[in-house]
Amino acid sequence: MKPENPFVAVxxxxxxxxxxxxxxxxxxxxxxxxxxxxxxxxxxxxxxxxMAIGQYNFARYLVNSVIVSGLVTLIGLAxxxxxxxxxxxxxxxxxxxxxxxxxxxxxxxxxxxxxxNYLTLAKAGLLDTYAGLVLPAVSNGFAAFFLxxxxxxxxxALDEAAYMDGASPLKxxxxxxxxxxxxxxxxxxxxxxxxxxxxxxxxxxxxGREDLYTLQIGLARLYRVNPGEDIIDWPLVMxxxxxxxxxxxxxxxxxxxxxxxxxxxxxxx
Amino acid sequence: xxxxxxxxxxxxxxxxxxxxxxxxPIAQSMNLSxxxxxxxxxxxxxxxxxxxxxxxxSREFWNALRVTAIFAIISVPLRLLLALxxxxxxxxxxxxxxxxxxxxxxxxxxxxxxxxxxFSWVFSTDYGMMxxxxxxxxxxxxxxxxxxxVALWVLIFVNTWKQLGYDIIIYIAGLQAIAPELYDAAAxxxxxxxxxxxxxxxxxxxxxxxxxxMISVIEAFQVFTIVDVMTKGGPAGATDLLVNMxxxxxxxxxxxxxxxxxxxxxxxxxxxxxxxxSRVIGRKVHYEA
Numbered sequence: 001m002k003p004e005n006p007f008v009a010v011x012x013x014x015x016x017x018x019x020x021x022x023x024x025x026x027x028x029x030x031x032x033x034x035x036x037x038x039x040x041x042x043x044x045x046x047x048x049x050x051m052a053i054g055q056y057n058f059a060r061y062l063v064n065s066v067i068v069s070g071l072v073t074l075i076g077l078a079x080x081x082x083x084x085x086x087x088x089x090x091x092x093x094x095x096x097x098x099x100x101x102x103x104x105x106x107x108x109x110x111x112x113x114x115x116x117n118y119l120t121l122a123k124a125g126l127l128d129t130y131a132g133l134v135l136p137a138v139s140n141g142f143a144a145f146f147l148x149x150x151x152x153x154x155x156x157a158l159d160e161a162a163y164m165d166g167a168s169p170l171k172x173x174x175x176x177x178x179x180x181x182x183x184x185x186x187x188x189x190x191x192x193x194x195x196x197x198x199x200x201x202x203x204x205x206x207x208g209r210e211d212l213y214t215l216q217i218g219l220a221r222l223y224r225v226n227p228g229e230d231i232i233d234w235p236l237v238m239x240x241x242x243x244x245x246x247x248x249x250x251x252x253x254x255x256x257x258x259x260x261x262x263x264x265x266x267x268x269x
Numbered sequence: 270x271x272x273x274x275x276x277x278x279x280x281x282x283x284x285x286x287x288x289x290x291x292x293x294p295i296a297q298s299m300n301l302s303x304x305x306x307x308x309x310x311x312x313x314x315x316x317x318x319x320x321x322x323x324x325x326x327s328r329e330f331w332n333a334l335r336v337t338a339i340f341a342i343i344s345v346p347l348r349l350l351l352a353l354x355x356x357x358x359x360x361x362x363x364x365x366x367x368x369x370x371x372x373x374x375x376x377x378x379x380x381x382x383x384x385x386x387x388f389s390w391v392f393s394t395d396y397g398m399m400x401x402x403x404x405x406x407x408x409x410x411x412x413x414x415x416x417x418x419v420a421l422w423v424l425i426f427v428n429t430w431k432q433l434g435y436d437i438i439i440y441i442a443g444l445q446a447i448a449p450e451l452y453d454a455a456a457x458x459x460x461x462x463x464x465x466x467x468x469x470x471x472x473x474x475x476x477x478x479x480x481x482x483m484i485s486v487i488e489a490f491q492v493f494t495i496v497d498v499m500t501k502g503g504p505a506g507a508t509d510l511l512v513n514m515x516x517x518x519x520x521x522x523x524x525x526x527x528x529x530x531x532x533x534x535x536x537x538x539x540x541x542x543x544x545x546x547s548r549v550i551g552r553k554v555h556y557e558a
Contacts, residue, residue, distance in 0.1 A: 009365045245383045
């Protein structure tokens, strides 16, 4: 890395902090008492977090978000990887058509499925269940497409060597393809997890029971508890907002480069 | 026999989910858009194109279309211009430029609800950051989210703030694909910076621009979360974007017929755009090689 012009460096850092200042300030505010905030003083406290987690049930929402996003990611990756393997390695009757049907879902806006999916799940008795949140989110055309492109880059000789040793297709997928596709699967896993973590409109439609709220729904409801903005307890709301942002923020700092690389590769589709 | 079935077994789960939760629902939406129903009554009488007629005769629909169009027409070029300019400054692999990319990119992967809540505070009339800033310059307070002429601009601002980093990252990928020899040649010819930018950078990054243009227009027509959190479509319909209207008609008014008709219209429009996108990109994408 080349040394920086210190003037440019300082200027850039100030600009970056200014850009993120609303979020940074909201985190700061979440550690202030409401009195201190409204009177312009500084009084450090954890009470907003205690209230959000205890009284306002955000511990429960956090668990719900982790369960739902985790399940969507695991099932979504499993389903997408299997399909990607078949589309990358087999030519079969209708394979082009079926692959086309998968890729076409990338162009289909999700709102067209909103009302019908609500009706389908209502009929199946799955509204207000984890399954109702997870099942409609599982199929991910982009992940299938992306993984298929990646698997095509793995030399076929590796599969064939395994078949010679008497391996079944499932074993080849599990022992050869998946280990070699780890970076791509990791990128897609992150992408699916974050998208699902931030999903709002579907849980809004599919969940009415308070104990099944995800963080996004819980936060939106907490913010709307008191109509008329003067009586909003902003420090409390910001504590809840920080709880919602934090897991992604921490993950983001840990794997930023994977994530950005994934996005860049995605753009080349 | 089993051997021939193998690939089908592998694709079956994915295709099953796609069929049940994507393709069949599209047909269902089309069917429901021709019926009158309120979620509850046992019958769903067929009413032909009445729902579409109702929609096209309503002021609400044209307002939502107008608001959404303004949102798209302002926010898309704004995003692209800013992103291209900033990406061009962040091409070098230095620590500062990497930190900046991270800072700019973070909002695009974070929770839209949380961003909406944070900016509701930033733009709140009595305790918000913006009005505190205005006051410190001796300027009067603005009721950012209660003023019909202002609220839409606030949403455009917040949406731009959130999505900008994604555009920047994609532009950086596009800019880094431009052969450095071209810049060297321009430098030898003594090209000025602005000139090089206009004559080399902008035309050669065109495929990326087309890509971003199309996806951000499609995105703009699907904005919902930020509206629901910050304004609920108000004040007086000033921020009533199409998907917000769709949600209201379907899930607050329980008018499944009109809601589905709106969904189908929006779907047809976005699919047309998506097809145009793949055509255009298919044509332009070989530019750089």
